[in-house]
Amino acid sequence: MKLTKILTTKLTSFWLLSLTAVGAIFFIGALVSFVQLTYKFQQQKVTQLETMLVQHYQPDSHWDLHAWLPPILIAYNANSFKLTQGDDIVFEYYSPTPQNNPTIYKHIIDPKADTAMELKLPQPYLLHQLGWYELLIMLVSLVAIGLFVRYGLRWFTHELDGVEQIAQRSKLVLDGKHAEALSAAGNGRPRLINRAMTKLLEQLQDAQKERGRFDQFIRSKTFLDPSTRIGNRIFFENRLEALTHHNCMIAHGAVMLINFDDLDLLQQQEGDEVINEQLNDLVQAISTLLQPYEDVVFARYDFNQFAIVVPQASLAEADTLANKLLKLGISQLKNQSDTQDNYVHLGAAFYKAGDMQEQVLEEVDMALKAAQLQRTNNWFMYDKGAVDKEIAKGSVRWRSFLENTLVNRRFVAITENVIDSDGHACHKEVFSRAIDNQGNEIRATLFIPMANKCGLMPQIERQLIETVLFELMAHNKDSFSINLSYDSLTSRAFIRWLRTTLMEQRHLASRLIFEVSEDIVVKHQQDLMENLNLLRKIGARLCVDHVGLQVVGTHYIQECHFDLVKLHRSIIHQIHLKSENQLFIRSLIGGLYRAEVQVFAEGVSRFEDWQTLKILGVSAAQGDYFNQ
Template identity: 30%
Template sequence: MRKVAGMKLTNRLVAFVTLIVVCAMFVLFIGGAISFRKLGTDFLSHYLGKVVVEIDHAIANPTSNENIGLWLPQLLKASDIVELEINSKTGLLYRYEQIYTTTQPLELIENRYALPSNPGFYINIKSVPPYADFAYSIGAMSSLSLAVLVIVLALSWGIRWLRTQLLGAELLEHRGRLILAGRAEEVHTGDEREWPATASIALDQMIAELREARQERSRFDTFIRSNTFLDKLTGAANRVMFDNRLQTLLQDKGAQGAVLMIRIGDWDTLVHESGKEGADEWVKEVGNVLSNAILRFPDAVLARYYDTEFAVLLTHQSAKDARLFATQLMKALERLTPPECLEEENWAHLGMTFFTTGERRGRLMEEADMAKRSAVLQGSNGWYAFKKDVVADDARGSVRWRTLLTRVFEAGGPDLYRQIVKDAKGEELHTELLARIKDENGLIIKASRFMNGIDLVGMHGTLDRRVVGKALHLLRTGDGREVLSINVCAESLGQRAYQIWLRDTLLQTPRSVLNRLQIEISEAPLVKHFDAVRPTLRMVRALGCAVVVDQAGRSVVSTHYVKDIQPKHIKLHRSLIRDIHQRPENQLYVRSMLGACDPTPTQVLAVGVESQQEWKVLLQLGVMGGQGRFLGAELSSSPATRKRQRWRKQ
């Protein structure tokens, strides 16, 4: 893999030019110094040779030989000769030595010369080195100083000119670094000064094409998900999504609720009398009323089951609440003005049935259809409930929920159960902590049920404080290697008070602990409160915690948040995973989600893996990991409870 150079192009060229100039100046300086020394040495040798010739002539001439002691000392002193000896084979004939004072000790130059006119005689001379007494002088060294100054100024000007010329290349390199860092959107258009211009223009065009391709891919993925699980006309869920959700809900322990089938007339009659556009407008109008009616139930599902029939799935609602909702729904529909082809007092009929865990989906839809037919036989707008025994009919209101939750929080908060998340190789990725509470009778209630009470009484912040506090305690007292993931409500992350508490709590926690904590948030609430939640999630990521989005695919929403907050993992909702090997439409949805996460480091995980067939298909699709009873059962975080659970498993 190619690596990005650490030094900028301009700095490398400037360093290279500066090094070349400095090396050239150093070579010239060394050469000049050697030349000066050589010239001085040659001059001294030539001068001393002349002195030796004079001494040789004086010794050979008897007349001059008598006066040599008079003029020779003055000559030697003027010539900076420290010591001179005239020797022969018989011994020393003459010796001269003067006292030479200097602030620094000098290494004298010693030379030996033979006297041609006096065979057998030779002279030893010790003299002061050339330029020994010379110091730096501006006048004497002005030319050299000026040359060095000119070179330095020229080098400075050259470097500035080089930086100016290469500014475009440096801008282009900086832009490339931002693109490699994943910030291509910030530099989708280059600076006009970028050079080479052809590379800059080509980069602009490539980024524009990449943006268009990503937008097209996002639109295509949304189109796939919408056409797979949404009705084109009303925007509600279609029959496939409704059946998936109902089938998944029926297999969950402790599930209960109601299925409602609403008939608003005959489709063929509507099309024949009002035309295709008129019939579509009537269906859309009824769909809007139904969509507004189910807003009070966060987990409710509205689907266009047939052309003029809608289905509503109410989860974790008692029979009393379902009957009250049916009455209110019929009153809302009666306010509409039906087309002329429909009887004003006999066009809306609703059939309802109740369910608990373990019932068959096909049987429930038959019961709802039978109840709807009974409502039609009444001959007027109304609803009819299929008569059956409801095993679990816990009509818990806001007062009971508040009492129960207050007691749980005063006792320390909910119990945390563990479930391991594994990758494709079977190795542990992290452990998810699942909140559970106990009711007045000691029965365990899952989060999917008591979250309705949390929404009803508005205790999101209190719940999340308890869960975060327990998770941090487990991380501090653990083995230092386990990674824990906790679920946090989007409503809490959007509250200012909770944001301040979470920030202060995380700032007081060591970085090594925060790196092993993951914050999970559901996809639908995240998209709904995205503007309020985004700053908190970015703060959490900056402090070292990873962000995970769970329940992806529970409702069809845009995946633009993937690129914005770049979560570490996206967990697919269990309704997409259940019997995925038998549902091509669910496989198509999973492929679409994988395509949306492909340009980012986000990994897709599956939740609710129950069988080998499901796990095999998910791995073939490209899912990076999974979670479910097939990969690991839920275990309590309490040491005593975990010990009993392990014993029962054995």
């Protein structure tokens, strides 16, 4: 754009200079013509005087010259006149007010008589004075020329401004800002190119939306149940893997399995439409019941089974929820057969951090069988009686612990390298740990849910960012990615502090990457747009992580101008064996190819997974495989 501006300025200057040169040439030409014309007129007068002398001069009578010649010389404004015959002066005249630098004319009138004349006349152009009429004509002409030049300059500038608008739109297109280029249609010239660009951008926008809908279609066909539109078994397994690390549960919670006996027979009796309508009502009621719980997984595990995972739930909360779910199942899915008192069963298993995933699934299956053996609509909780000490902490104790940790600045940062396909470190992701009074580390998966409930996430993330800016970045040149929660992104005080800090440390802003969970962005996109754009304008990059957990379209990635996309570990786990996950990644990368958005992966633990990801087009990854 700077080059285009320079070129248009030079073109305008050249136009003005050319116009000025043409005007100057015309003016000089007119002046020369005027001077030449006056000399020609004066030459004609001299010739006429010479003719009169030849016709009326009588050598014997000098009186005749004194009678008629002086008035003519006075009329000519002559400085002097001398008529000689040989060495004798026949007639001589001198003006009482001679002028400087006269024009001298010497002519031989009669060669036989050796008669010659010498006439001195003033410069001819000095004898012509411009009157008011000529001055008025010149003034009108100059005004007309000025108006035409002004109009021409405005027209020329306007036309070139249209070219600059086309250049501006072209730069926006090259920068990937297609929405801004489409909204900046303006009056670009040539208009045919401007209209063509607008049409192509509209078609591109429609194509991007269609691609996002296609991606969502692929994900829905892969991970959603077609009847109830909730997650299917693959979705449930992926989400359950997201709650594990090395196949062990990260934190405590409860898994529930609701079974509807003889659902297939009931469907044959009542018809597909009736049963599907009842199932949809049941799904909607259960979804409403699960809204107060965070990160709940709700999926159709089998044709007649629904699975629910409630992370961070206590035993009391799990018992209460199981009772409500059983009542909902009985009331929503009506059974008029003889088995109406024995067709809904719920099995639940309470797990703690460190339990194996397969073990938890076996326990919930055993709990479901125990509920079915009671031969009545009932539920059964499989509980080993072992509850983590961390779980026993109530909300009050957690708040006291977190506030004390904040005051003593015992939130520490640990980093993990993100490695590209060439084996080089792209940046480091920052994770937080809390140090208790005994010096033990508390996992983020334990204190973050409690910090969210207590509203302390902005303070914790502020302390973490300060650690990164003033300790980690001060000792090396690496880039760092930091996770931001919804509470922090919507906190005015936190955003005001972050903006002031990044403006003061502007040279460090370009080395920061702020990560936001896909679930947060999808649910609160309009609320987060302003603050996300603020961080991007300051110079930081944006990343959306946990991509793949939700079955949503990908249009939000370009609307929010994310620079990086990070796939969740549940999509990555054993990717070389899961064709449906590979299809999702291919579709995602294909849709983001033109947007210049890099796709990363987290939780890579095997060589086969990393090789498959590189083949699919993933740019970089992190996980245990790179930390070994």
